[in-house]
Amino acid sequence: MAAKKHVVFDVVGTCVSFDAYSGRIDSVIGERLRSHCINTKHFGFSWQTAAELEYTFLSVAESYRPYKEVLKATFYRTLWMAGIEDPRSFASDAERDQCIEGYSLLRLRQGTQECFDTLKRAGFTVWCLTTGDTQRVRGYFERAGVHLPLENFISCDAAHMWDASAAAKAGFRAAYCTVYEKEPCFEIFDTKVEVIADSLPAVAEKIVATYS
16 A cells, blocks of 8 residues: 655645735734834734744743734734834724734635645645634635645644754654745754745645655
């Protein structure tokens, strides 16, 4: 019997774009941010990165809090770090919550369906890892018409290049798509990434060519 073949994807950031999140921030407080020479996309990245840091270390310290709660708590701190002298007069709680709602508007990246189809035709089973609720995250795919069984979604602490590096250390073969982070920063990771490409369809094609 031929060995079973599997490909495991990070979801938000890799399969799902943050464009809607950035767009919501821009529509709510973008004009005010720009008046302080703060780029909306950079603010959004700084905010979510700060939240991910706190979320991760709370989890490590066995003090887990849902990611959205952490995102909510770090909003005003991030504004302060961006140079806003009085964050709580700059934006309201309601505006913060409107920005966070941008997460519910996230959409699949172009090429996700093509990527999954290429892998499935070659006999690979596709899995998705997420830090979020699996039902909610599966909704991103369902709304885009991309069907994947619920049991193929697994909730865990996963995201970014360090996932690929950790997976390689655990015995997996690692692949990385530069579509989100652009720069993989290979110099800080001590593991080999065997497949790298700038789009999801290209990643799938290289995986099939390498491992079929």
